[in-house]
Amino acid sequence: VNDAGRLSIDETVERIKALVGPKGWVSDPNDIEPYLVEPRGLFHGATRLVVRPASTADVAAIVTLCAAAKLPIVPQGGNTGLVGAQVPPENGNNIVVSLQRMNKIRAVDPLNYTMTVEAGVILADIQKAAEEADRLFPLSLGAEGSCRIGGNLSTNAGGVGVLRYGNTRDLALGLEVVLPDGRIWDGLRALRKDNTGYDLKQLFIGGEGTLGIITAAVLKLFPRPREIETAMIALANVDDVMEIFARARAASGDQLTAFELIPRFGIEMTTQHLHGISDPIAAAYPWYVLLEISSSEASGASRAKLENFLAAQIEAGLVVDGVIAASAAQAANIWRIRDGMTEAQGYEGGSIKHDVSVPVSRVAEFIRTAMAAVEARLPGIRPCPFGHVGDGNIHFNLSQPKGADPKGVDKAAYLARWGEFNDIVHGIVAALGGSISAEHGIGRLKRDEITHYKSPLELDLMRKIKHALDPDGIMNPGKVIAAE
Amino acid sequence: VNDAGRLSIDETVERIKALVGPKGWVSDPNDIEPYLVEPRGLFHGATRLVVRPASTADVAAIVTLCAAAKLPIVPQGGNTGLVGAQVPPENGNNIVVSLQRMNKIRAVDPLNYTMTVEAGVILADIQKAAEEADRLFPLSLGAEGSCRIGGNLSTNAGGVGVLRYGNTRDLALGLEVVLPDGRIWDGLRALRKDNTGYDLKQLFIGGEGTLGIITAAVLKLFPRPREIETAMIALANVDDVMEIFARARAASGDQLTAFELIPRFGIEMTTQHLHGISDPIAAAYPWYVLLEISSSEASGASRAKLENFLAAQIEAGLVVDGVIAASAAQAANIWRIRDGMTEAQGYEGGSIKHDVSVPVSRVAEFIRTAMAAVEARLPGIRPCPFGHVGDGNIHFNLSQPKGADPKGVDKAAYLARWGEFNDIVHGIVAALGGSISAEHGIGRLKRDEITHYKSPLELDLMRKIKHALDPDGIMNPGKVIAAE
Numbered sequence: 001v002n003d004a005g006r007l008s009i010d011e012t013v014e015r016i017k018a019l020v021g022p023k024g025w026v027s028d029p030n031d032i033e034p035y036l037v038e039p040r041g042l043f044h045g046a047t048r049l050v051v052r053p054a055s056t057a058d059v060a061a062i063v064t065l066c067a068a069a070k071l072p073i074v075p076q077g078g079n080t081g082l083v084g085a086q087v088p089p090e091n092g093n094n095i096v097v098s099l100q101r102m103n104k105i106r107a108v109d110p111l112n113y114t115m116t117v118e119a120g121v122i123l124a125d126i127q128k129a130a131e132e133a134d135r136l137f138p139l140s141l142g143a144e145g146s147c148r149i150g151g152n153l154s155t156n157a158g159g160v161g162v163l164r165y166g167n168t169r170d171l172a173l174g175l176e177v178v179l180p181d182g183r184i185w186d187g188l189r190a191l192r193k194d195n196t197g198y199d200l201k202q203l204f205i206g207g208e209g210t211l212g213i214i215t216a217a218v219l220k221l222f223p224r225p226r227e228i229e230t231a232m233i234a235l236a237n238v239d240d241v242m243e244i245f246a247r248a249r250a251a252s253g254d255q256l257t258a259f260e261l262i263p264r265f266g267i268e269m270t271t272q273h274l275h276g277i278s279d280p281i282a283a284a285y286p287w288y289v290l291l292e293i294s295s296s297e298a299s300g301a302s303r304a305k306l307e308n309f310l311a312a313q314i315e316a317g318l319v320v321d322g323v324i325a326a327s328a329a330q331a332a333n334i335w336r337i338r339d340g341m342t343e344a345q346g347y348e349g350g351s352i353k354h355d356v357s358v359p360v361s362r363v364a365e366f367i368r369t370a371m372a373a374v375e376a377r378l379p380g381i382r383p384c385p386f387g388h389v390g391d392g393n394i395h396f397n398l399s400q401p402k403g404a405d406p407k408g409v410d411k412a413a414y415l416a417r418w419g420e421f422n423d424i425v426h427g428i429v430a431a432l433g434g435s436i437s438a439e440h441g442i443g444r445l446k447r448d449e450i451t452h453y454k455s456p457l458e459l460d461l462m463r464k465i466k467h468a469l470d471p472d473g474i475m476n477p478g479k480v481i482a483a484e
Numbered sequence: 485v486n487d488a489g490r491l492s493i494d495e496t497v498e499r500i501k502a503l504v505g506p507k508g509w510v511s512d513p514n515d516i517e518p519y520l521v522e523p524r525g526l527f528h529g530a531t532r533l534v535v536r537p538a539s540t541a542d543v544a545a546i547v548t549l550c551a552a553a554k555l556p557i558v559p560q561g562g563n564t565g566l567v568g569a570q571v572p573p574e575n576g577n578n579i580v581v582s583l584q585r586m587n588k589i590r591a592v593d594p595l596n597y598t599m600t601v602e603a604g605v606i607l608a609d610i611q612k613a614a615e616e617a618d619r620l621f622p623l624s625l626g627a628e629g630s631c632r633i634g635g636n637l638s639t640n641a642g643g644v645g646v647l648r649y650g651n652t653r654d655l656a657l658g659l660e661v662v663l664p665d666g667r668i669w670d671g672l673r674a675l676r677k678d679n680t681g682y683d684l685k686q687l688f689i690g691g692e693g694t695l696g697i698i699t700a701a702v703l704k705l706f707p708r709p710r711e712i713e714t715a716m717i718a719l720a721n722v723d724d725v726m727e728i729f730a731r732a733r734a735a736s737g738d739q740l741t742a743f744e745l746i747p748r749f750g751i752e753m754t755t756q757h758l759h760g761i762s763d764p765i766a767a768a769y770p771w772y773v774l775l776e777i778s779s780s781e782a783s784g785a786s787r788a789k790l791e792n793f794l795a796a797q798i799e800a801g802l803v804v805d806g807v808i809a810a811s812a813a814q815a816a817n818i819w820r821i822r823d824g825m826t827e828a829q830g831y832e833g834g835s836i837k838h839d840v841s842v843p844v845s846r847v848a849e850f851i852r853t854a855m856a857a858v859e860a861r862l863p864g865i866r867p868c869p870f871g872h873v874g875d876g877n878i879h880f881n882l883s884q885p886k887g888a889d890p891k892g893v894d895k896a897a898y899l900a901r902w903g904e905f906n907d908i909v910h911g912i913v914a915a916l917g918g919s920i921s922a923e924h925g926i927g928r929l930k931r932d933e934i935t936h937y938k939s940p941l942e943l944d945l946m947r948k949i950k951h952a953l954d955p956d957g958i959m960n961p962g963k964v965i966a967a968e
Contacts, residue, residue, distance in 0.1 A: 111726045111845035112876075113733070156679050167677060170654065183941055190843040192875040193651065194919035195640050195690060196934050197926055197964055198946050202686035206679055223734040242595045249597070250707035253739060253779040295737040301785050359674040361595035391676040392596075435678035442681055450680050457667055461953070462682050468952035469945075480681055 012069040013049050013095070016062050024058070024101075026050040035076060035096050036087060039143075043084040043444060046092035047074075054101045056176060056184060056215040062097060063213065064182030072474045073097050075209035077119065077151025080143040082355075083443030085208040085479045086151065094477070099150050102215060108133045113221040114173060114190045119150025119214050126219070135221035136296075138165035142339070150214045156206035158439035163390040164257045164294075165222065168205065174218035175201040180211070180470035190218045203465065208441055209476040211469045223296030228257070229306045230292045230331035233313070233322035234285035239364045240318045241289065245390055247318075248291060251309040255302070258292035259390030260338050261363075265399075266386055269344035270337045277336050280323050289389075290338050341386055345399055348382070349406030350414040352421045354396040356429045357438035363389050367396075370428045374398055374421060393438040396425055426453065442480045496553040497533050497579070500546050508542070508585075510534040519560060519580050520571060523627075527568040527928060530576035531558075538585045540660060540668060540699040546581060547697065548666030556958045557581050559693035561603065561635030564627035566839075567927030569692040569963045570635065578961070583634045586699060592617045597705040598657060598674045603634025603698050610703070619705035620780075622649035626823070634698045640690035642923035647874040648741045648778075649706065652689065658702035659685040664695070664954035674702045687949065692925055693960040695953045707780030712741070713790045714776045714815035717797070717806035718769035723848045724802045725773065729874055731802075732775060735793040739786070742776035743874030744822050745847075749883075750870055753828035754821045761820050764807050773873075774822050825870055829883055832866070833890030834898040836905045838880040840913045841922035847873050851880075854912045858882055858905060877922040880909055910937065926964045 007015065017025050026032055027049050036045045053059045066073050072094040076086040088094040102120035109115070110133045117126055123144040130137040139152060141159030151157075153175070157168045165171065174189035187201050204214055235241060238261075245259055264286050270277050281288075293302045306324055313319040325331035345351045358366045371383045380401030387395040398421060404410035426436045430453050437446055451459060462481050466473075473483055491499065501509050510516055511533050520529045537543045550557050556578040560570045572578040586604040593599070594617045601610055607628040614621040623636060625643030635641075637659070641652045649655065658673035671685050687695055719725060722745075729743055748770050754761050765772075777786045790808055797803040809815035829835045842850045855867045864885030871879040882905060888894035910920045914937050921930055935943060946965050950957075957967055 109843065109845050111730050112843040113730070114843070156683075158677055158679075162677065169683070179941075179945075185941055185945065186939065187942070189919070190917060191841050191919050191922075192844065193642055193646065193841045193872075193877045193922040195642075195923055195925045196919055196921045196930070196938065197690075197942075198695075198949055199640075199653070199686055199690055200942065200945055200949075202683055206681075206683055211682075223738050246595050246597070250710075250780045253737070253781040253785075254707050255737060255739075296734045297737040297789065299785075299788075301737075301783075304783075305781065357675050357677045359593065359596040359598070360676065361593050388677075393677045433674060435673070435675050435680055437680050438675075438677040439679055441679045446680075454680065455670065457663075457669055458671070458681075458684065461663075461669065461684055464952045465682055465684075465949070468948045 007065070007069050009069055009071055012065050012071050015065055016049065016051055019061055020051055020053055020058055024052050024054065026052065035079065035098060038082070038084050038087045039080055040082065043087045044090070045088035046090055047088040047094060047096050048092055050096040050098055052098045052101050056178065059097065059178045059213055059215055060182050060184050063178050063180065066095070066474055067181050067472065070472050070474055071095060072477050074476055075099065075154070075213045077148035077154070078122065078143065078146045080147040081151060081155055081443060082440045083445040085155065085441060085443030085476065089478060097213060099148060099215070105129050106216065109190065110135055112190055115219050115221055116188060116190070116216065117149055117219060118216045120148050123147050123149060123152060130221050131224065134224055136224045137219060137221055139168055139171055149217060153205050153214050153217055154207060154209050155441045158388070158391070158393065160258060160388070162388060163259060164255070169202070171220050172201065172205060172217050173220055175204055175214055176216035177204050177212040177214050180472070180475045188216060188218050203469070206441070208443060208480050210466060210480050211475060225294040226296055226298035227300070227302045228292060228294040229302040230290070230325040230334055231306055231310060231322055232280045232334045233289050233291060233310065233319045234281055235287040235289065235318070236285065236320045238287045238367055241287065241364055241389060242361055244289065244313060244318050245360065247313065248309060252293045252305050255293050255295055256291070256390065257294045258290055260290040260387060261389040261394070262288040262290060262338060262386050263384055265382060265384050266341045267337060269348060270340040273344040273347040274336070274340045277333060277340065280330065280334055281321050283321060285320060290334055341384065345384060345397060347406070349400040349404065350411040352398045352415065352418050354422065354425050355438050355440050356396055356425065356434055356436055357391065357393040358429060358432045358434035360390070360392040362432045363392055363394065366394065366428060366432055366434070370396060370425050373424050373428060377421070377424060444479055447480060447482060491549070491553050493553055493555055496549050496555050499549050500533065500535055503545055504535055504537055504542055508536050508538065510536065519563065519582060522566070522568050522571050523564055524566065527571045528574070529572035530574055531572040531578060531580050532576055534580040534582055536582045536585045540662065543581065543662045543697055543699055544666050544668050547662050547664065550579070550958055551665050551956065554956050554958055555579060556961050558960050559583065559638070559697045561632035561638070562606065562627065562630045564631040565635060565639055565927060566924045567921070567929040569639065569925060569927030569960065573962060581697060583632060583699070589613050590700065593674065594619055596674055599703045599705055600672060600674070600700065601633055601703060602700045604632050607631050607633060607636060614705050615708065618708055620708045621703060621705055623652055623655055633701060637689050637698050637701055638691060638693050639925040642872070642875070642877065644742060644872070646872060647743060653686070655704050656685065656689060656701050657704055659688055659698055660700035661688050661696040661698050664956070664959045672700060672702050687953070690925070692927060692964050694950060694964050695959060709778040710780055710782035711784070711786045712776060712778040713786045714774070714809040714818055715790055715794060715806055716764045716818045717773050717775060717794065717803045718765055719771045719773065719802070720769065720804045722771045722851055725771065725848055725873060726845055728773065728797060728802050729844065731797065732793060736777045736789050739777050739779055740775070740874065741778045742774055744774040744871060745873040745878070746772040746774060746822060746870050747868055749866060749868050750825045751821060753832060754824040757828040757831040758820070758824045761824065762817060764814065764818055765805050767805060769804060774818055825868065829868060829881060831890070833884040833888060834895040836882045836899065836902050838906065838909050839922050839924050840880055840909065840918055840920055841875065841877040842913060842916045842918035844874070844876040846916045847876055847878065850878065850912065850916055850918070854880060854909050857908050857912060861905070861908060928963055931964060931966060
């Protein structure tokens with residue numbers, strides 16, 4: 001205890017350990033390691049303590065102790081984030097609060113189409129619990145077997161369901177949050193309509209743990225799909241893709257659940273490098289779209305819609321070829337092309353990645369402009385623009401030129417130019433009114449870069465909000481926005 | 485100019501007049517009157533100046549002058565709000581900034597399914613512009629011919645499209661806002677995905693003008709409906725209503741666009757008092773639901789869905805009778821019952837109103853409990869619970885007992901008990917985890933009442949946000965939250 005009657009950092013750490021008991025903390029270097037590295041290995045932090053509370057009350061007690069000692073906290077869910085928000089800094093001065101033990105589904109209310117879950121529930125477990133109640137929780141992404149809903153909420157995760165069901169933000173009706181001073185905000189409302197003041201939950205969703213620790217949430221559920229129809233269509237010209245999308249929305253009765261762009265390069269890579277994938281269309285075309293329609297009503301209408309749509313667009317000359325999956329296996333083959341692109345691209349050498357969005361109407365313009373710009377900078381570079389073009393979100397990934405050594409010195413030299421190509425691509429994105437982080441967030445990776453793309457006024461507003469809720473800056477400091 | 489070199493209030497007002505020119509301000513008492521009274525006559529304010537800027541730059545210049553002189557501002561759109569947020573206080577110390585002249589549609593982008601509009605555009609004009617681009621802007625409410633989108637955004641308006649398309653919050657992709665210090669925040673993004681920091685627009689949506697003045701917005705559009713089918717169904721028991729709703733969501737492929745509860749009292753009032761309305765079902769039942777399915781694909785599927793659903797629920801015993809509108813005239817008749825209830829209730833004497841919501845699964849429990857409670861307090865009272873039960877939102881309106889004088893002294897004595905019945909009903913709402921203002925907001929009318937239903941912590945958070953963005957409290961002071 002120091003002169004001011006405050007606990008020292010060491011004493012605070014001991015109090016926290018005593019509070020949660022032996023199952024509630026980790027400090028052995030080997031056991032701590034998995035909490036320190038993020039999936040792509042971009043950051044490797046350090047910490048003296050990982051604490052694993054089992055209840056909201058414990059989280060609140062921990063944060064209260066940390067607030068008194070001004071001991072900074074890094075909240076962590078499944079540690080699958082791609083921008084380093086969940087990794088402690090290298091100086092070891094932050095403790096990690098892992099929500100993994102808070103993994104209870106508190107309630108499922110099928111008639112209200114809602115579920116109340118703790119922050120540490122794994123996304124796939126939420127999907128399963130919804131299905132058991134004959135409902136759908138539509139958030140779906142690559143890491144769903146290990147990511148946790150608190151992290152999904154904190155990063156406003158996207159994924160493949162956004163087109164029909166929205167981002168994670170759109171799927172939350174209420175939150176429970178431990179504030180930076182240790183108080184618990186019970187905002188666990190299960191209401192579709194509530195206009196009683198500022199919608200505070202919106203600050204914590206997408207806040208990347210910098211304004212408080214989300215401990216529980218009320219999530220929206222939907223009717224479970226009873227029929228799903230999948231098609232792959234080929235386009236002569238990428239400029240047609242948005243007109244096709246607009247027509248598909250109307251023709252499907254707005255029941256499109258996927259509209260994913262795939263370039264020819266994507267088909268070639270996946271069929272060559274991955275096992276058991278075949279090209280579903282005999283001839284080769286420059287651009288493809290994976291298109292899915294689903295419905296909670298099993299009437300065969302989805303298939304009819306897809307057939308009519310495809311016939312009309314071939315007739316109109318917008319679609320040059322296409323196939324509707326005749327079986328679950330054929331649908332799975334099409335989806336494996338889409339989902340396998342990142343893995344397949346690994347076999348082609350270094351890949352410089354971008355997670356960007358533009359207005360949906362400017363997707364083709366973005367692709368054309370950005371491809372020309374990167375090809376001008378490095379002849380032979382192989383762009384692979386793919387993904388959720390129905391949301392305006394393109395994963396604009398660039399493989400190193402063919403023929404260069406895909407592993408050794410050429411790869412390293414190529415990847416050393418990551419920032420250079422980011423600048424080119426993000427400049428085009430900004431000129432088109434787009435976003436340099438569509439899904440993944442800011443964290444540490446893009447914290448300094450966004451200062452070039454956001455107005456000083458917006459950064460100032462963000463800092464004001466941060467300061468209002470966390471005046472001592474103990475909640476995930478150095479993420480999203482730098483300290484003043 | 486005072487000692488500190490600051491303009492006086494009088495000088496500031498003169499500067500503002502000079503800035504906007506003779507067309508840009510109103511100060512004659514007769515001309516000012518329409519800006520001072522709200523639709524139900526609950527508040528009658530005073531002001532020395534109504535200023536009507538024509539551009540965002542003018543709004544910014546006005547707010548900059550007001551900020552320097554600490555002259556408070558009441559932003560106003562179409563002046564249709566029901567909680568007094570848009571009315572200046574009686575002391576005359578605030579000026580009114582009306583956005584009515586900022587009524588330009590800046591851009592329509594059908595391929596992006598978006599539209600960029602200024603705050604003063606009338607809602608019906610936005611709907612029309614969307615239709616001309618073969619799109620739908622789904623926000624729809626009683627005042628749509630005179631309310632303006634800036635007000636709709638500031639109150640997060642609900643209306644009849646919420647079930648399918650969400651509240652106004654869900655329909656906005658970006659905002660332009662003049663902050664309380666006069667700076668302009670250009671957040672006019674047209675993106676479906678953008679995870680680059682705190683989602684600041686969420687603060688101004690539903691902020692009722694207390695954090696800044698919304699001057700423009702990017703709105704989401706949808707495919708235009710090509711077929712709309714309407715039915716009226718009768719239930720034996722209000723307890724069945726939510727099970728029927730859950731089944732209707734799934735059976736319609738989640739294409740329900742209305743699910744509105746109507747009590748027998750509503751049918752009797754509207755057919756008796758309003759012109760040309762007939763009871764669509766021959767026999768009398770205690771409860772009815774207006775049910776609408778629509779689709780952007782004209783295939784006849786909506787009618788088939790509705791027929792199949794109705795047959796299945798009659799077979800299952802949940803629905804006791806029903807009719808599907810066979811013509812546009814029949815559909816209009818059903819909708820006139822729903823929309824005519826407030827007007828018809830006026831002929832039945834005093835009506836004490838509530839705009840509440842509960843979780844959708846608890847709607848029947850709420851109705852039963854609240855009806856019993858008000859009938860116990862005043863035997864003969866005639867509850868008319870109706871409205872958007874698909875959103876959990878019930879307009880729980882109470883007509884005075886039959887036989888009492890519907891106009892004179894009995895009505896006045898009945899309406900004098902408004903607060904007493906609010907307390908009863910809101911207490912039940914709170915116990916069910918509901919909201920005492922589902923659609924209309926807080927404004928002045930419910931500002932003090934919410935302090936009984938929100939935690940001190942939540943009110944404290946709201947105050948912190950208010951203070952962070954508007955430290956001098958010049959933006960619509962005294963609305964939503966009281967000053968500290």
